[in-house]
Amino acid sequence: MLRLYNTLLGNNIQVTPLNAPNFTMYVCGPTVYDRPHIGHGRSVLTFDLLRRYLQYRGLEVVHVSNITDVDDKIIARAQREAADPLELARDYEEQWWKAMDNLGVLRPHYAPRATEWIEQIVDLIEQLSRGGFTYVTKDGVYLDISKVSDYGLLAQQDLSNLQTSSRNFSEDKRQPLDFALWKFNSKQELYWDAPFGPGRPGWHTECVAMSTGILGHHFDLHGGGLDLKFPHHENERAQAKLLGYGFAQQWMHHGFVESGGVKMSKSLGNFTTLTEMLELYDPRSYRLLVARSHYRSPLEVTRELAEEAVSTLRRLDQFLDRLGDLIRDSNVMASDKVALTQEFEEAMDEDLNTPVAMRAIFEAITKGNTAFDAGEFQVAKGYGIQVSAALEALGLAPSVVAEEIPDSVLELARKRQLAKQDRDFASADIIRNEIRALGYTVEDSSNGYRIRRT
Ligand SMILES: [Zn+2]
Known part of the structure; x- marks a missing residue:
């Protein structure tokens, strides 16, 4: 406990x-x-x-x-x-x-x-x-x-x-x-x-x-x-x-x-308020920074670290996208030799040691990807399920933060999807750039596509 x-x-x-x-x-x-x-x-x-x-x-x-x-x-x-x-x-x-x-x-x-x-x-x-x-x-x-x-x-x-x-x-x-x-x-x-x-x-x-x-x-x-x-x-x-x-x-x-080792609460480099930071980055990036250091230690927050957190999140989301179909596939049994859940709980139980828990999650992602590449789907599925449960417990699962995506962007993403279905890849690319110009990125995933703020 x-x-x-x-x-x-x-x-x-x-x-x-x-x-x-x-x-x-x-x-x-x-x-x-x-x-x-x-x-x-x-x-x-x-x-x-x-x-x-x-x-x-x-x-x-x-x-x-x-x-x-x-x-x-x-x-x-x-x-x-x-x-x-x-x-x-x-x-x-x-x-x-x-x-x-x-x-x-x-x-x-x-x-x-x-x-x-x-x-x-x-x-x-x-x-x-x-x-x-x-x-x-x-x-x-x-x-x-x-x-x-x-x-x-x-x-x-x-x-x-x-x-x-x-x-x-x-x-x-x-x-x-x-x-x-x-x-x-x-x-x-x-x-x-x-x-x-x-x-x-x-x-x-x-x-x-x-x-x-x-x-x-x-x-x-x-x-x-x-x-x-x-x-x-x-x-x-x-x-x-x-x-x-x-x-x-x-x-x-x-x-x-x-x-830079100086206590900051009011202003910080390029973003002075929380609201500004949330406008600039995926809101989960701050949560990731918080989780990567122990809650009793000082927390370093800079623009560079926030950007780094965004790319780390991408790695995490890509893993879940990649293994999404496998996780849902009831014909594949998940291996019981995967021990992330145990490592995660041991770390969290000891004064919420989130940095150790996060390291265990990222190691599990690497191992899960390797297993997937090698066609060891039961092992990969084991990692996929346990990574997803650990991220859910930390509030880092992609579904936790509902992003408000404007209708205009949603409409463009739908048009792009239709163009792709018609194998009109040139139009699909043009639409992708239009979406990017509005500050969003559309990525293909196992269940269609995903839109997120850039
Ligand atoms: Zn009080």
């Missing part, structure tokens, strides 16, 4: 769902004040790979990922653009989902918006206040972290180190690392009424209210990027602990996206 690195404990731990076959996971979602960037892509792809593999292993995943639609950055941008902050947040949220769909990630089962959870957030703050864990300053309600016995556990540092390194010192706070659960409304901006004064929720409190409100006080996994480990997740955990919640069994964090 799957073992995952638990950030809290610092080693790989076997995944034992609290309520099998259900598996409950909460992944911190975006603050919607701008277009999704490259770093977001890695985050959603990492947790999509996890979810798909858990499902492949037979678990019923309940996946929650929030939308932070009230935040200083949203309000600041709305003021700059003289826009309504909630409308601005809705617009960027729409762009977020569009990019997610293009990327081929499975949508979360629940995507709660912070502004729709105010009542529960206020209730949670009141509970913490009744427990004597909070205090009020002129700008908000704060959590007193000295009340949390093991604060710093997730950050894997002790409190005194964290306190001295904190730059968020405000004279009003009792300790530098105390954080706002509720921020009082100071100007004319977005606010809600609350017993402790009008204002808006703090980010760290939103996620506790929404995760436990949907998944219960104790759930299987909480995840996000390494940058969320501290202070965001530490502060979520602090509140949950004071409330006596079991909270997350497992904490999972992925590494940053880099370019």
Whole structure:
């Protein structure tokens, strides 16, 4: 069974769902004040790979990922653009989902918006206040972290180190690392009424209210990027602990996206946003890059690597095209001597070791092609079936990402097919070039043809 690195404990731990076959996971979602960037892509792809593999292993995943639609950055941008902050947040949220769909990630089962959870957030703050864990300053309600016995556990540092390194010192706070659960409304901006004064929720409190409100006080996994480990997740955990919640069994964090060894989230070489990257390349190319490096390592993304990924995908698709008829042919038995599935599962079970899993898949493709060339169809079929199942589990199978192909291109492809049937190869070639001029490639395959973006 799957073992995952638990950030809290610092080693790989076997995944034992609290309520099998259900598996409950909460992944911190975006603050919607701008277009999704490259770093977001890695985050959603990492947790999509996890979810798909858990499902492949037979678990019923309940996946929650929030939308932070009230935040200083949203309000600041709305003021700059003289826009309504909630409308601005809705617009960027729409762009977020569009990019997610293009990327081929499975949508979360629940995507709660912070502004729709105010009542529960206020209730949670009141509970913490009744427990004597909070205090009020002129700008908000704060959590007193000295009340949390093991604060710093997730950050894997002790409190005194964290306190001295904190730059968020405000004279009003009792300790530098105390954080706002509720921020009082100071100007004319977005606010809600609350017993402790009008204002808006703090980010760290939103996620506790929404995760436990949907998944219960104790759930299987909480995840996000390494940058969320501290202070965001530490502060979520602090509140949950004071409330006596079991909270997350497992904490999972992925590494940053880099370019030339420099952390990059907002802009990267020639493409600055995820949307731009998805316009330029087969959306599976980013998934392939993510799968080829381990989720806890830094991920290098450059234009060259994205282009290389596109040609790797072609190799993979060609293999499945080539063996498609054989896979479907019920007269040929698949050899049981092929061991890709076992190698794939062993790699994935050890903290989602996707680079090793990918290497095994590509070796299997080479062996499958060799067997096919040698006329060893049972062996080739064995590889074909197992490669296709592994790719499906990773979301890399060609069918997973539905590309939107314009009608004009589909019409040309149909005309080309008719020309070929009439053995009018000259016309077929001309049409192929017309399709290419529109930015698409048509390739012949065992079941007719396939169109993809170039
Ligand atoms: Zn969060």
